[in-house]
Structure formats: structure tokens, C-alpha cells
Amino acid sequence: MSTPPAPATDPAGNPPTPGPAPAAPPAPAVPATPPAPAPGAPPAGDGDPALGPEGEKALTEWKKRAKEAEQREKDQAARLKEFEDRDKTEAEKQADALKAATERAEQATRLAVSSQVEALAAGRFQDPQDAVTALQSGTFVTADGTVDRAAITAALDNLLTQKPHWAPSGPLTPRPDPSQGPRPGGTAGGVEDQIAAAKAKGDWRTVLSLENAKLANVKN
DSSP states (O other): OOOOOOOOOOTTOOOOOOOOOOOOOOOOOOOOOOOOOOTTOOOSSTTOGGGHHHHHHHHHHHHHHHHHHHHHHHHHHHHHHHHHHHHHHHHHHHHHHHHHHHHHHHHHHHHHHHHHHHHHHBTTBSSHHHHHHHTTTSOOBOTTSOBOHHHHHHHHHHHHHHOGGGSOSSOOOOOOOTTSSBOTTSOBOOHHHHHHHHHHHTOHHHHHHHHHHHHHHHHO
16 A cells, blocks of 8 residues: 655745635525515416415405496496586577577567668658668667667668669658558458557568558658
């Protein structure tokens, strides 16, 4: 059996310097911890057996509540639309009523202006209806809503200047007094009764004609 060699020494007789220590083995890897679920989020892994009975129950409850919340939101939106439609319908009704009232007021104003034009044109025009037609687009109403007779007279003067042939060339035939004689239809009565009857029927054309005839008769 051979003898192991003696450790080598340096020339000074010192023992040899030990070499580097062997590297330590690597530590085993630690598995990463999964992040915690956000508050209020549904349990992860729908249908995953790892949820267990309690997890499955929680997931089912969460789905049920989400569906109920969605249905409540739809119901609220439907009710809001119903309220909006109802308010819109009421507003449209008010707008229609206002429009009808405005049209009636404008019609009454036109009727009053035409009556004044024809009355003031009587005796100055061969046919006062020519003046009514020529001035029907004019505005002869004061700020307080009354008929402006001065403006109508000025317009008639200007109209005769432009159309002198509309003036009477000879004596005018007196207009018949509508307060005398029978009513239309053979019933006796004065002009006021005839006007009242025409208004009751909504016959504004006859009302206008009778009012104009009455005013012309008073002026003559």
C-alpha cells in the first residue's frame, strides 16, 4: 500500500493556501402567490371544482343580483321615457290650443279691419270692395289692439292717388238699409238680429257683409 504524498510546502516551509470553497446548491423556487380578487368581483373559474360548494353558491347569488340590477335599470328607463312622452303630449296639446286661439284672434282682427276699410271707403270709391281687397294685406291695428282708422284713411287717400278711376264718376246709388225688410230666408228682423244669427251659425262672411252695410248706412 502506497503512502499518500505529503502536502507541498513553499520554499519558506509554510503550509499551502486552501483553494476556494465549492459553490452552494441553488435554493428551491418558491411558487408565486396568486393576486387577491378585487372586492365585489365574481369568484374566479366559473364552474371550477376548486370553488367548492360555497364558492358555487356565491357565484350563483352574484349572477342573480346582477340580473336583478340590470332589470331594475331597464324598468327605470322605461318609466322615465313614459313620463317624457306624457309631458311631451301635454305640451303639444297646449301648443295646438295656443295656435288655434291665435288663429281665431287674427281672423277676428282681419274681420274688424275689413269692416272699417269698407265703411271708410263707402262714398269715396265706386266699389268699396276694391279698397278692401287692395288693403287686405296691410296692418291697421294700434299697439293696444284697436283698429287704426287714421291709418286706414291715409291708405285710402294713397290708393285713390294711385287709382283715380276707382273714385265714383257720378252720384252713387244709396245702399239699402239692411235693418229694413226680411231676413235672409224670409224671416223678418233687424240687422242686429241678422248679425247675431250669423254669428251663432259661425257665418262670418255674412257677419262681415252686414256689419259693413250697417256702417256704410250710418255714414251715409
